Structure formats: structure tokens, C-alpha cells
Amino acid sequence: MRGVHGVDEIRTAENELMARLPEGALMARAATGLAVECARLLGPVYGARVVLLVGAGNNGGDALYAGAWLARRGVRATALLLAPDKAHPGGLAAFRAAGGRTADPTPAALAGADLVLDGIVGIGGTGGLRDEAVPLAQAARDALTVAVDVPSGVDADTGAVEGETVHADVTVTFGALKPGLVVGTGAERAGELRLVDIGLAATLPAASTHVFEAADVAALLPTPGAADNKYTRGVLGVAAGSSAYPGAGVLCTGSAINGGAGMIRYVGTAADAIRAQYPEVVVQEGAAPDDLHVQAWVAGPGMGTDDAAHDLLAAVLATGEPAVVDADGITLVGSSPGLVRDRDAPTVLTPHDGEFARIADGPSGDRLASVRAAARDLDAVVLLKGNATVIAAPDGRAWVNRTGTPWLGTAGSGDVLSGLIGSLLAAGLEAPLAAAVGAYVHGVAGQLAAQGGPPSSLDVLHAVRPALREIGRG
Ligand SMILES: NC(=O)C1=CN([C@@H]2O[C@H](COP(=O)(O)OP(=O)(O)OC[C@H]3O[C@@H](n4cnc5c(N)ncnc54)[C@H](O)[C@@H]3O)[C@@H](O)[C@H]2O)[C@@H](O)CC1
Numbered sequence: 462m463r464g465v466h467g468v469d470e471i472r473t474a475e476n477e478l479m480a481r482l483p484e485g486a487l488m489a490r491a492a493t494g495l496a497v498e499c500a501r502l503l504g505p506v507y508g509a510r511v512v513l514l515v516g517a518g519n520n521g522g523d524a525l526y527a528g529a530w531l532a533r534r535g536v537r538a539t540a541l542l543l544a545p546d547k548a549h550p551g552g553l554a555a556f557r558a559a560g561g562r563t564a565d566p567t568p569a570a571l572a573g574a575d576l577v578l579d580g581i582v583g584i585g586g587t588g589g590l591r592d593e594a595v596p597l598a599q600a601a602r603d604a605l606t607v608a609v610d611v612p613s614g615v616d617a618d619t620g621a622v623e624g625e626t627v628h629a630d631v632t633v634t635f636g637a638l639k640p641g642l643v644v645g646t647g648a649e650r651a652g653e654l655r656l657v658d659i660g661l662a663a664t665l666p667a668a669s670t671h672v673f674e675a676a677d678v679a680a681l682l683p684t685p686g687a688a689d690n691k692y693t694r695g696v697l698g699v700a701a702g703s704s705a706y707p708g709a710g711v712l713c714t715g716s717a718i719n720g721g722a723g724m725i726r727y728v729g730t731a732a733d734a735i736r737a738q739y740p741e742v743v744v745q746e747g748a749a750p751d752d753l754h755v756q757a758w759v760a761g762p763g764m765g766t767d768d769a770a771h772d773l774l775a776a777v778l779a780t781g782e783p784a785v786v787d788a789d790g791i792t793l794v795g796s797s798p799g800l801v802r803d804r805d806a807p808t809v810l811t812p813h814d815g816e817f818a819r820i821a822d823g824p825s826g827d828r829l830a831s832v833r834a835a836a837r838d839l840d841a842v843v844l845l846k847g848n849a850t851v852i853a854a855p856d857g858r859a860w861v862n863r864t865g866t867p868w869l870g871t872a873g874s875g876d877v878l879s880g881l882i883g884s885l886l887a888a889g890l891e892a893p894l895a896a897a898v899g900a901y902v903h904g905v906a907g908q909l910a911a912q913g914g915p916p917s918s919l920d921v922l923h924a925v926r927p928a929l930r931e932i933g934r935g
């Protein structure tokens with residue numbers, strides 16, 4: 462599990478660490494890690510052409526020291542100083558002493574670069590890129606671009622972007638992940654992430670936002686023991702699908718089966734489709750949710766938004782079991798938020814951006830803050846889908862999911878996600894962990910499904926079991 466830390470936390474931790482170390486030690490660690498990563502990307506370094514974009518602060522200093530390291534190994538390094546009077550003096554001296562040269566900061570100077578190092582601005586950046594940096598950022602798009610700490614122009618605290626930014630292929634970040642590298646547009650602009658250890662763990666506080674890795678998820682995945690049976694493994698009630706949208710019910714139910722629920726009791730109005738597809742499902746059409754023995758519920762996908770759907774959702778949410786609410790269920794919650802707020806049992810809401818706007822303000826450019834506020838307000842776990850799905854619990858804990866692929870943006874893929882989270886809830890995972898684990902597995906399933914060409918949501922559903930196997934194997 463990797464912690465995600467805001468800029469204030471990082472600055473405080475850096476200052477505390479710096480006070481214990483010789484001057485310049487921290488920057489030397491950062492720059493060396495950065496240079497090694499660049500060398501790895503370049504392959505043969507001797508004779509390679511590297512162009513540094515150097516801003517006014519320590520971010521430019523990192524780039525210059527890394528440039529010096531590379532120049533000493535035969536790289537032809539050129540620094541474009543955006544603020545020549547303010548360029549990091551020690552870094553510039555080291556760079557020049559190693560044979561690095563400087564040139565006018567024009568787009569032409571980037572032509573033919575094997576690698577561009579973006580040291581324009583790091584965690585000290587405010588607002589979008591300044592005008593003079595924009596043509597350089599644009600010219601860098603033709604080359605392999607490595608961002609120093611943060612792609613310049615991205616808000617390191619939120620991932621929000623105003624105007625142009627550097628588009629990095631790789632971001633080499635120091636000490637800890639920042640929210641802006643893993644959430645929203647910033648996550649897109651950061652490319653692949655490499656974290657350089659500069660010893661900051663010693664002074665950083667515990668993180669309230671985390672990114673799960675495969676081992677974290679593997680440790681949480683339910684596995685039946687010798688004493689388990691279908692009931693103890695978790696029974697899930699499903700209220701999804703309708704005569705108009707049977708497919709959503711089929712996808713959601715199928716995903717819950719593949720996710721490992723011990724038994725499924727189906728109470729939606731697409732009973733014939735469910736019977737035809739899944740002989741293992743116990744169809745209890747018309748049963749009152751409160752009369753059924755289940756450990757959790759999933760409600761909403763394709764159930765419609767008419768009065769009958771409202772009544773069914775209300776009956777599900779009146780039970781004392783944890784529940785996932787998705788799609789049409791979220792629309793219904795938008796007009797009756799009390800259905801969720803008044804519950805004692807945990808609820809997981811899984812909106813995309815459009816659905817989010819029906820139950821909360823936003824989402825704003827600061828997606829983590831929007832989701833945390835919604836979770837607090839609705840007293841529910843909120844999972845906001847997107848290229849980096851964000852999950853928050855009412856107590857403020859949050860997770861960002863890094864698995865997945867844009868190919869998951871296909872009709873019905875959300876139904877697969879909610880069924881999967883339902884099966885994990887039924888197995889007894891704490892609601893926010895069920896949401897975070899479900900998002901991780903769904904993302905891996907999407908990646909596996911996409912290997913065979915553009916996947917449908919049915920392909921994603923079929924990839925859930927292989928995804929679980931792959932994650933379980935580590
Ligand atoms: N404190 C330390 O010892 C360490 C700092 N590190 C580096 O230092 C960076 C932070 O350095 P600074 O605090 O000097 O801040 P930055 O270098 O991120 O930026 C500050 C400078 O950029 C200018 N600036 C702000 N917004 C801008 C924008 N939108 N466009 C163009 N210029 C803009 C400001 O006028 C200021 O001079 C980190 O991101 C990291 O790269 C690392 O070397 C690790 C150790």
C-alpha cells in the first residue's frame with residue numbers, strides 16, 4: 462500500500478528531514494534517483510541528447526544536478542533556463558562543471574532531443590504553466606519526456622489542470638506520491654510513475670489516502686476455509702435489472718457470481734433473464750427484502766426510476782445489511798438522500814461524474830475533496846468512477862485506484878463493478894475496503910479483457926475470475 466501525501470505534509474516532512482542531514486543531501490538523493498531513471502530510459506547514455514527545462518526553483522535544481530550526473534557519463538546535455546537569474550546556483554555550477562551547456566529557451570532547442578527533463582516547476586507551482594513555458598511544453602510532446610517530481614502545470618495537491626501542462630511519459634517523484642499524480646487530469650499527464658526513496662518515510666505522518674497494490678488486495682480477498690459453507694461465504698441480495706434493462710441485472714448478477722458470493726438471491730424484475738442465464742441464482746421475485754437472509758445487497762443497475770423501483774430500493778435500504786447502490790439507484794437517492802443518510806448499516810455509492818452531480822456538489826477539479834465531502838455528507842462510502850477511481854469513507858479515509866484501462870468506458874462495465882463490490886461486501890469486507898478492492902479487481906479484469914481487442918462489458922465480466930486468480934497469485 463502506498464501513501465499519498467499533500468504538498469504541506471511533504472514540505473513539513475522535508476524540512477524536518479533536512480534539519481537532520483548535511484546541506485544539499487536531500488536534493489542529491491533526489492537528483493541521483495532521477496538521473497539513474499533517465500539513464501535507464503535512455504539505454505546507451507554516451508552521446509545521447511538530453512534537454513533540460515529549468516525553472517526558478519528547486520525543481521530546476523534537481524534537473525540541473527541530474528543533468529550534471531548524465532553529462533559526466535557522456536550525455537550531451539543542454540539546459541534551457543526559463544529564469545536565468547533565478548536558476549539554482551549550485552545546480553547550475555555543477556551542470557556547467559560537468560560539461561553541460563545552456564541555450565536560449567526556444568522550442569527549436571528541443572529538436573532531436575532523445576529525452577526532455579521537465580524541471581520547470583514542482584510542488585511549488587501555482588496556477589497553470591506560465592505563458593513563456595507553454596511553447597516549450599508543447600515542443601516536448603515530440604520527445605520522451607520525464608517530469609521531475611510533478612509534470613509542470615499540474616496542481617500537485619489535486620490533479621487539477623488549468624490550461625497547458627507538460628505531458629510526461631514518466632514522472633520521477635520524490636519521497637511520496639502526491640494526489641496530483643494519481644487523480645484526475647494530473648494522473649493522465651504524469652504518465653508512468655517512479656518513486657525515488659529520499660528517506661522521507663522517517664518524517665512523514667500516516668497517510669489518509671492510499672493506493673492499493675496487488676499484495677494488499679490479495680491479502681483482503683476472501684478465500685473459503687474448511688469450515689465454510691455457502692451461507693458463511695456470504696449471501697448477496699440483488700435488486701438490479703428490469704424488463705426494459707434486463708442486461709444490467711444479468712451483468713451485475715454474473716459479476717457477483719464470479720466475484721465469489723456463496724449464494725445470490727435475486728429480487729429484481731428481470732427474473733426470466735436471470736433464470737435463463739444463471740441456474741445457480743435463487744430467484745425470489747416479489748419477495749420482501751427484509752424477509753430474506755442475506756449478508757449484503759446490491760441495488761440499482763437497470764432497475765429503472767419509477768415508483769416501483771423507488772419502493773424496491775427503499776425496501777432494500779431499510780434492511781440492516783450493507784448495500785451497494787449504483788446507476789438508477791443513485792438517481793433515486795439523488796431525489797431521496799434520506800434513504801442513505803438515515804441508514805445504520807454501511808452504504809457504498811458508485812457514481813460516475815454525471816451521477817455524482819445528482820447526489821452531491823461537483824465533482825470539482827479536486828476530485829478527492831469532492832468525494833470526501835460527499836461521503837461525509839451522505840454518511841456513505843462514495844466511489845467516483847473515472848480514469849483514476851477515487852473512494853472515500855465517511856471518516857475521511859480515501860483510496861485511489863490505479864488499475865484499469867480507458868477500454869473500461871463501455872456500456873455495462875459499471876454493472877460489473879457494482880456486482881463485484883456486492884460479493885465482497887457479502888463476504889464480510891468492511892464497506893470502503895470492499896469498494897477499493899472491487900475497483901482494483903475490476904481494473905485488472907478490464908486490462909485482461911482488453912488484451913483480446915476492444916472488450917465489451919461481458920468480456921470484462923468473464924475476466925473477473927482470471928483477474929482474481931492473477932491477483933491471488935501475486
Ligand atoms: N526541499 C528539498 O530539499 C527538496 C526539494 N525537492 C525539489 O524541490 C521542488 C520544490 O521546489 P521549490 O519549493 O523551489 O518550488 P518549485 O521549484 O516547484 O517552484 C518554485 C518556483 O517556480 C515558480 N513558479 C511557480 N508557479 C509557476 C508556474 N505555474 N509556472 C512557472 N513557474 C512557476 C515560482 O516563482 C518559484 O520561483 C520539489 O518539487 C522537488 O523537485 C527535491 O529536490 C527533494 C528535496
Ligand SMILES: Nc1ncnc2c1ncn2[C@@H]1O[C@H](COP(=O)(O)OP(=O)(O)O)[C@@H](O)[C@H]1O
Nearest residue numbers: 813846847848866867869870872873874875876
Ligand atoms: N478513461 C477511463 N479510464 C479508465 N477507466 C474508465 C475510463 N472511463 C470509464 N472507466 C471505467 O469504466 C467503468 C464505467 O462505469 P459506468 O460509467 O458506470 O458504466 P455503465 O453505466 O455503462 O455500466 C467504471 O469502472 C470507470 O471507472
Ligand SMILES: [K+]
Nearest residue numbers: 579582609611
Ligand atoms: K516538473
